[in-house]
Amino acid sequence: MATLECTYRPQTRGRFSIVFIHGLGGDPRLTWMCDPKNEATFWPTWVGEDCNCDTWVLGYGAKISRWSDTAMALPTQGTSVLDRLDSEPELKGRPLVLVGHSLGGLVIKAAIIQPSTMKLQQYANLAGRVRGVVFIATPHNGSEIANAISFLKSARTNPQVGDLNADNPYLPILDYMFLGEFKWRGFHVRTFVETKPTHGIMVVKSGSADPHVPGEKPIPIEADHLSICKPENRREQIHISLVDFIRDCSIDAPPAEVADDQTLNLLRQQTTERDVIFLRVGKKRATYDWVLSDDTVEKAPFGEIWEKESKERAEARAKKLIRLGLMEPRGTEEVETSALGEALLAYDDARRKS
Structure with missing residues (x-):
């Protein structure tokens, strides 16, 4: 023990x-x-x-x-x-x-x-x-x-x-x-x-x-x-x-150096557009229901259409992103985009602009 x-x-x-x-x-x-x-x-x-x-x-x-x-x-x-x-x-x-x-x-x-x-x-x-x-x-x-x-x-x-x-x-x-x-x-x-x-x-x-x-x-x-x-x-x-x-030692992990472009590219291949939307909205700590509600987000960034998911689907998506290190749990019902998730969003933004 x-x-x-x-x-x-x-x-x-x-x-x-x-x-x-x-x-x-x-x-x-x-x-x-x-x-x-x-x-x-x-x-x-x-x-x-x-x-x-x-x-x-x-x-x-x-x-x-x-x-x-x-x-x-x-x-x-x-x-x-x-x-x-x-x-x-x-x-x-x-x-x-x-x-x-x-x-x-x-x-x-x-x-x-x-x-x-x-x-x-x-x-x-x-x-x-x-x-x-x-x-x-x-x-x-x-x-x-x-x-x-x-x-x-x-x-x-x-x-x-x-x-x-x-x-x-x-x-x-x-x-x-x-x-x-x-x-x-x-x-x-x-x-x-x-x-x-x-x-x-x-x-x-x-x-x-x-x-x-x-x-x-x-x-x-x-x-x-x-x-x-x-x-x-x-x-x-x-x-x-x-x-x-x-x-x-720094208190916070530096998002830009959390992973190199090769790692971020591999992560992006394992994430869908809806995963990326989840990460963008999850930059502020939120419950699964709040993140995925129609009332909170009518239209996601870059024109993706937001469709409401069941809580079961939301939890499954959150667990997938947590497993990849892109989100972190905050208690039992809340999630928040991690430093690695922030780095992936920056990588995705740069890729869209190029």
Whole structure:
């Protein structure tokens, strides 16, 4: 079961809510403390204070061995974490920055792709509110140490250990889907890489720690896999760089850069003229009935004739556009054109004029 705790609230709430997600065998609080007996060393609090943002820690089943506790496989864990974030009242409508250490970074990726890959449209709005993703020593291509642990049958390892195996076929698919979400949603990414071995073993090698996000170069940190997320003071590079990254994140996705012309052309081929009308009218948040009523729009832009649809047809059309990322749900009965939908409209306008 995923848990979520707010660990810092500024007097005046800042632009983002920041959520820290621990890794395999980690703990919601101890993962981020260089001295587990001293609360003053709790890193998320420092980040919240320096960015004037509320900070949260998310916990989930991440035990290495089933002798300690059971844990869900990575895709299932992604859905669980997604739901916990989406159902938190204090995070409703808030732009998010997600910070993941080790396996926590993979959990973030699995959560972000769920609305598109699993057609979980109730979470599309949350995925669209992610404005920053931070990977700290995340094994995007797996870890050799996970392979070794998996061979120890006496350890009765949980499924997540297998998810981290270097030969896990799910990881390349997760990479591909995450890069697609990055391209469409336009969020920011920052990557930190360990450079020192842990007990003589390099847990996540530099090649595996690179998510291969266009324009993002991993930042090497003089720390091992366990200490990289436990800075001893605010002068350490990872703290300064993370705070700078959060300050530079934009709240809204830039519609013009959400997708290139090739992607927009493919999307336009999958949408009808009536879909485009829906997107134009849906630029203002509205209920399905309002968007599709005869009274609201007698004649759509560019001379298309507006014909009223049943609520069932309207909901089906809305779900199709949400699935394509062109609209986002606002509650249970309302929809609104997304940043990608705005980009498609601009592309359609330019095509009509040419």
